[in-house]
Amino acid sequence: xxxxxxxxLRAAVRxxxxxxxxxxxxxxxxxxxxxxxxxxxxxxxDRSGILHAALEHINRRAENYTEPAQATNxxxxxxxxxxxxxxxxxxxxxxxxxxxxxxxxxSAVFNHDLRKALQxxxxxxxxxxxDLVGQxxxxxxxxxxxxxxxxxxxxxxxxxxxxxxxxxGSISLHRARQVLTQVIAGxxxxxx
Amino acid sequence: xxxxxxxxLRAAVRxxxxxxxxxxxxxxxxxxxxxxxxxxxxxxxDRSGILHAALEHINRRAENYTEPAQATNxxxxxxxxxxxxxxxxxxxxxxxxxxxxxxxxxSAVFNHDLRKALQxxxxxxxxxxxDLVGQxxxxxxxxxxxxxxxxxxxxxxxxxxxxxxxxxGSISLHRARQVLTQVIAGxxxxxx
DNA sequence: GTCTATACAGAGATAGAC
DNA sequence: GTCTATCTCTGTATAGAC
Numbered sequence: 132x133x134x135x136x137x138x139x140l141r142a143a144v145r146x147x148x149x150x151x152x153x154x155x156x157x158x159x160x161x162x163x164x165x166x167x168x169x170x171x172x173x174x175x176x177d178r179s180g181i182l183h184a185a186l187e188h189i190n191r192r193a194e195n196y197t198e199p200a201q202a203t204n205x206x207x208x209x210x211x212x213x214x215x216x217x218x219x220x221x222x223x224x225x226x227x228x229x230x231x232x233x234x235x236x237x238s239a240v241f242n243h244d245l246r247k248a249l250q251x252x253x254x255x256x257x258x259x260x261x262d263l264v265g266q267x268x269x270x271x272x273x274x275x276x277x278x279x280x281x282x283x284x285x286x287x288x289x290x291x292x293x294x295x296x297x298x299x300g301s302i303s304l305h306r307a308r309q310v311l312t313q314v315i316a317g318x319x320x321x322x323x
Numbered sequence: 324x325x326x327x328x329x330x331x332l333r334a335a336v337r338x339x340x341x342x343x344x345x346x347x348x349x350x351x352x353x354x355x356x357x358x359x360x361x362x363x364x365x366x367x368x369d370r371s372g373i374l375h376a377a378l379e380h381i382n383r384r385a386e387n388y389t390e391p392a393q394a395t396n397x398x399x400x401x402x403x404x405x406x407x408x409x410x411x412x413x414x415x416x417x418x419x420x421x422x423x424x425x426x427x428x429x430s431a432v433f434n435h436d437l438r439k440a441l442q443x444x445x446x447x448x449x450x451x452x453x454d455l456v457g458q459x460x461x462x463x464x465x466x467x468x469x470x471x472x473x474x475x476x477x478x479x480x481x482x483x484x485x486x487x488x489x490x491x492g493s494i495s496l497h498r499a500r501q502v503l504t505q506v507i508a509g510x511x512x513x514x515x
Numbered sequence: 516g517t518c519t520a521t522a523c524a525g526a527g528a529t530a531g532a533c
Numbered sequence: 534g535t536c537t538a539t540c541t542c543t544g545t546a547t548a549g550a551c
Binding site for chain 4: 348349350360361364369370
């Protein structure tokens with residue numbers, strides 16, 4: 132992919148994180164990227180083209196920082212906790228991504244075109260978490276009667292809910308992390 | 324409140340549920356309400372006035388159907404489950420409200436004016452659920468070491484997360500209800 | 516209170532030069 | 534590939550009659 136394209140896409144994520152998908156203005160994006168509006172149309176055809184490309188870009192970034200972070204000494208549940216808490220951090224890149232991701236979800240409610248990309252990434256995330264729960268089960272970290280798929284959907288949906296509350300000012304970041312931590316603790320070798 | 328106002332507000336909720344807060348067009352709203360655009364400005368001053376009034380209206384509706392539904396024989400946890408599952412139903416009024424409410428949250432991420440109304444309703448909801456968890460604790464329905472406030476935030480944030488996934492097509496309604504039911508079941512007299 | 520007609524601004528998109 | 538200039542459409546908002 133050309134330099135220019137990525138330059139514009141990076142700017143797009145920034146602008147989306149600030150104004151939302153539906154608040155994205157080509158002129159503002161052009162300013163943020165330091166190029167003319169015409170160039171944006173040249174590279175992305177139209178508004179919807181930019182949006183799709185930007186959302187793909189967000190997905191790719193999301194997949195990246197999902198990768199194994201620190202050593203967790205083979206404790207799958209600890210790794211899971213780390214992976215989920217990753218989304219709830221006040222660091223520019225993470226917050227930007229998380230807000231933009233939330234916007235993608237919110238927009239997909241009304242724009243059916245966006246749903247497919249959303250589903251793919253959501254499923255991938257669910258699967259990652261499901262695997263970790265499965266591993267935790269194998270080593271006795273969680274009870275045998277926990278359904279990994281169900282637990283994964285529970286945890287990821289919860290993270291999304293907490294993120295949006297955080298971004299919309301209805302819960303503090305600290306509190307959100309606390310809720311999540313407690314819920315995960317609740318999975319440690321218990322019943323159901 | 325005048326007849327006309329409520330007529331317009333009802334239409335507004337419908338339109339918001341269909342196109343989102345940011346997709347609301349005065350002309351479309353006028354058509355949906357069967358009035359002229361000028362009349363809308365007459366009653367609500369400007370676009371933002373309509374939005375605020377519509378969101379208040381949504382809040383009022385939400386508070387209503389939150390009321391005790393069916394007899395639950397004094398089982399607080401059953402009542403809680405019923406109250407939360409209420410949000411996950413494929414019935415026009417509920418879905419409309421739930422979508423509109425999701426839009427309010429999503430818009431509040433970028434529009435700080437909306438946050439106050441959001442916080443108020445969120446807090447009220449949390450408190451209701453917290454009370455029920457407290458009652459359940461009192462009758463031994465949930466373990467003594469469960470923190471009702473934390474549990475309430477967990478459950479309500481989860482419902483929001485599941486709702487949005489449902490509305491954006493990333494989870495089926497049935498599956499969302501299943502996840503929620505299981506999570507609540509996990510609270511029945513257990514540790515943490 | 517309610518409508519018709521219209522002014523005005525903002526934002527998406529394109530033409531054409533370099 | 535990239536820019537400047539500009540066209541055009543859509544959507545908010547108002548004027549003024551009834």
